[in-house]
Amino acid sequence: MRKRVVSMWFPRLPSDRVLRARAQVAANDNRPFVLTRHEKNTDRIYCLNRAAEAQGLHRGMGVSDARAYCPDLQSQPADPRADARFLQMLARWSKRYCPWVGLDGADGVMLNIAGSAHLFGGEAAMLDDMRHRLARGGLNVRIAAADTRGAAWALTRYGRSAQDDIRTLPVAALRLEAKTDTALQRLGLRKISDLLDLPRATIARRFGPDVLLRLDQAMGAQDEVITPLGEAQHYGARITLPEPIGLAADVMAGTERLLRRLCDKLKEQDMGARRLQLTLRRVDQGAQQVELRLAAPMRDAARILPLFERGVSAVDAGFGIDQLRLEATQVEPLLPVQITTTTAARPDGLDDLITRLGNRIGLENVQRFLPADSHIPERSFQIAPAAYSTAQGAWSRHRPRPLKLFPPEPIAGTGARPPARFRWRRMALTTGRSTGPERIAPEWWLPDEAWRSGVRDYWHVETREGRRLWLFYTPQSPAWFVHGEFA
Amino acid sequence: MATFESHFPPMPSRTHEACGPSAHVFAYAFAGQVSRAKGNSVLWVREAWNSVQLNPLGFETYLDPQQLLVAQAPSHIDVLASAEEALRSGRVALVVMELSQSVGLTEGRRLQLAAQQGGSMGLCILPEGMGSNAAQTRWRCTPVFDPQEQADSTLQKWEIIKNKSGTLREWHVKWDAQTRRINVVSTTAQR
Numbered sequence: 001m002r003k004r005v006v007s008m009w010f011p012r013l014p015s016d017r018v019l020r021a022r023a024q025v026a027a028n029d030n031r032p033f034v035l036t037r038h039e040k041n042t043d044r045i046y047c048l049n050r051a052a053e054a055q056g057l058h059r060g061m062g063v064s065d066a067r068a069y070c071p072d073l074q075s076q077p078a079d080p081r082a083d084a085r086f087l088q089m090l091a092r093w094s095k096r097y098c099p100w101v102g103l104d105g106a107d108g109v110m111l112n113i114a115g116s117a118h119l120f121g122g123e124a125a126m127l128d129d130m131r132h133r134l135a136r137g138g139l140n141v142r143i144a145a146a147d148t149r150g151a152a153w154a155l156t157r158y159g160r161s162a163q164d165d166i167r168t169l170p171v172a173a174l175r176l177e178a179k180t181d182t183a184l185q186r187l188g189l190r191k192i193s194d195l196l197d198l199p200r201a202t203i204a205r206r207f208g209p210d211v212l213l214r215l216d217q218a219m220g221a222q223d224e225v226i227t228p229l230g231e232a233q234h235y236g237a238r239i240t241l242p243e244p245i246g247l248a249a250d251v252m253a254g255t256e257r258l259l260r261r262l263c264d265k266l267k268e269q270d271m272g273a274r275r276l277q278l279t280l281r282r283v284d285q286g287a288q289q290v291e292l293r294l295a296a297p298m299r300d301a302a303r304i305l306p307l308f309e310r311g312v313s314a315v316d317a318g319f320g321i322d323q324l325r326l327e328a329t330q331v332e333p334l335l336p337v338q339i340t341t342t343t344a345a346r347p348d349g350l351d352d353l354i355t356r357l358g359n360r361i362g363l364e365n366v367q368r369f370l371p372a373d374s375h376i377p378e379r380s381f382q383i384a385p386a387a388y389s390t391a392q393g394a395w396s397r398h399r400p401r402p403l404k405l406f407p408p409e410p411i412a413g414t415g416a417r418p419p420a421r422f423r424w425r426r427m428a429l430t431t432g433r434s435t436g437p438e439r440i441a442p443e444w445w446l447p448d449e450a451w452r453s454g455v456r457d458y459w460h461v462e463t464r465e466g467r468r469l470w471l472f473y474t475p476q477s478p479a480w481f482v483h484g485e486f487a
Numbered sequence: 488m489a490t491f492e493s494h495f496p497p498m499p500s501r502t503h504e505a506c507g508p509s510a511h512v513f514a515y516a517f518a519g520q521v522s523r524a525k526g527n528s529v530l531w532v533r534e535a536w537n538s539v540q541l542n543p544l545g546f547e548t549y550l551d552p553q554q555l556l557v558a559q560a561p562s563h564i565d566v567l568a569s570a571e572e573a574l575r576s577g578r579v580a581l582v583v584m585e586l587s588q589s590v591g592l593t594e595g596r597r598l599q600l601a602a603q604q605g606g607s608m609g610l611c612i613l614p615e616g617m618g619s620n621a622a623q624t625r626w627r628c629t630p631v632f633d634p635q636e637q638a639d640s641t642l643q644k645w646e647i648i649k650n651k652s653g654t655l656r657e658w659h660v661k662w663d664a665q666t667r668r669i670n671v672v673s674t675t676a677q678r
Contacts, residue, residue: 349576349577349578350528350556350578350579352576352578353530353572353573353576353578353579354556356572356576357558357569357572357573360560360565360568360569360572361558361559361560361561361565361569365535365558365559365560365561366556366557366558366559367556367557367558367559368552368553368555368556368557369541369543369552369555369557371543371552377542377544378540380544381542381543381544381552383557386556391553391554392553393552393553395543395544395547395551395552395553396547397544397547400545401542401544401545402542402545403511403512403515403541403542403545403546404511404539404540404541404542404545405539405540405541405542405545406538406539406540407538432632432634462632462633462640463632464632465632466508466629466630466631466632466643467508467630468630484542484545485508486545486641487509487511487512487630487641487643487662
C-alpha cells in the first residue's frame, strides 16, 4: 500500500503546555507569556506565545531585555522533560487516528495514515478533525499530509498551505544543517526545484552525500521509516464505587477484585509483580497509599491478598473511600517453571514470610549469607538481601573460625606469643592453651582501612576462665587485639 | 530419670531462652538440629545496631548457612514483632531473637502463643537475669576450660535454670563435629 504520512508540528509546544494547564487562563488570553531558560549565565526566552511574539520578542532573547519591551510580561522557567512527556502523550493520543505513530524531534509527531484515512471520511476530513481537536485543546499546530516523511515535514514547517508543491519550498525545508543551508543560499539555490535541476554528481561533490539523501527522502526516491512508539504495558486496575466504604473488610474485598484482574493481566504477559501500590482515594479527595514490596515476583492473587492486610488496616478512611487503584509499579518476568523430580520445590511460604518481614523492617534488611572467596575473615562471606538472591554455595572451612566476629578490640600484650594474662572487657583472663599462629596477609588489591597495620598472626586462645577467643598480633606494628569469640 | 536427650532439643511449639557467654553455641546447635529434622530454614532476628557479626564459616559446623536468614530490625519492638510474625506463620523451624533488653510478661506470652499457633519454636538470647516468666525453659551456657585435651575443645556447661515442666539440671557437653551432635560428658571424666 502506498505510504501516506501526516506530520504534526507544534511550534509552541512548551508554552502551550504551560498555558493550557493554567485552568483560569482562557485560550484567547492575549497577554504575552514566555518560558525562560538559564543558559550562558543569563535567562533567555525558551518559548513564547503569539501575543509575546507580536510585541517583538523572539526566542533566545534575554529576559531582562524582553521585560524592557513589554513590562507586563509573564514568565516561568521551562521544563524540557515535562515537554518531552507531553509530546509522548500527544503521540499516544494520535493513535486514535492510526496505529503507526512516531515522534519527530522534540516538537513533532509523524503518523503513517495509509489505510486508515477512510475511517474518518477521507484524508481532508481527518486532518480537519485533528486540527479542530488540537486547537480546542489550546495547542498551536500545523498539520500536513504528503507521500514521504521528508515532504510532510517540509510542508508543516515551510508550506504556506498544506497543498503546496514541495518543489517551491526553500532548501531549508530539506532538514539540512544551517551551514549547508547558508552555503546553498550563497550559490543562489533558493528553492528545492533549483537543486533538482542541478546534476547530482556536482551536488555530491560540493556538499557531500547528505544533501542528496535528504532530497531523495523528500522526493520519495529513498525510503525513510517512522519508528513506531513501543507499547508500554500498564499493569494496573481500578474500581470506582457508587458509595464510599470505610470498613477494612470492604476495602480488602475491593482489593481482591482488583488483584484478580491485575494477576490475569500479569499472567497473559508472563510477568510477576515485585512491587504493588494500592491507592485509596477518599471522598474528600485525599489519597492514601499502601505499598507492598514482594520478596519474589508473584502473580497469585490468593497469596498476595493476605499480605495487604497489614497496610490496609493502617489506612485512615476518613469519611469513606470511593476509588481504589492498584498498580504493579515494578514487574519482573516470571516464566512458568517445569517441575521435575530433581528440582527442589522452592518453599513458597518462606517468600511470603520474607515479604511480611520486609514490609515491616525493609526488604533489604532480611538477609542471607553467600560464600565469597577470601582469606580475610570479614570478607569470607557476603551478605545479600534474601529477596534478591538464592541460597547457594559450598561452605567449607580449612581452619576453625570464630562464631562471632567483632571490630578488633585492643588488649595489652607484648611479644609474638599470646600474653599469659590479659584484661578484656573488664575481665581478667589467663591463657590456658593457645593454638597458632595462623598468618593472614591483607589483600593489597582491595584497600581496607582496618588492614593497614599489615599482616596478622591469629591465635586461638583458650582461657582458664572458659572463654575461647581469637586473638591476633600485628608484627609490623606490634600490638594485640581480640577479633572474635569461639564456642 | 530424664536424660539430656529428653531435654534437648527443648519442647516444640514453645519459646525458650538462653543466656550466658555460650548462648550462641546453644542457639546454633538447637537451630541445626531442628532445621535438619524439619528441613526448614531458621530466622535470626537481631537489632541492626549490633556490631557483633555472625560468621557463617564459624557456625557452618552446627548449621548449614544456606538455611539461615538474618533479619536486621531497627529496634527492640521490631525484633519482637518480626519474631512473632515469623512464629505465627510457621514457615521457619526456629526463630532466634537476639535481644539486649528484657522481655516483658505480655510480650513473652504473645511469643508463646504465636509459637503454639504456628507450631514453630522460638529462642530468645538474652543478657543474664533479663528473662521473661513466660518462657518454657531458660538455659545458661558457659564455656569451660578443658585441661585434658590437646586440640581445641568445645567443652561447656549447660544448665537449665528455669523449667516450667520439669526439674533444673546441668550437663557438661561437647560438640562432636563428625556426627554433628551434642555429646554429654560425665563430670567425673573431665576431672
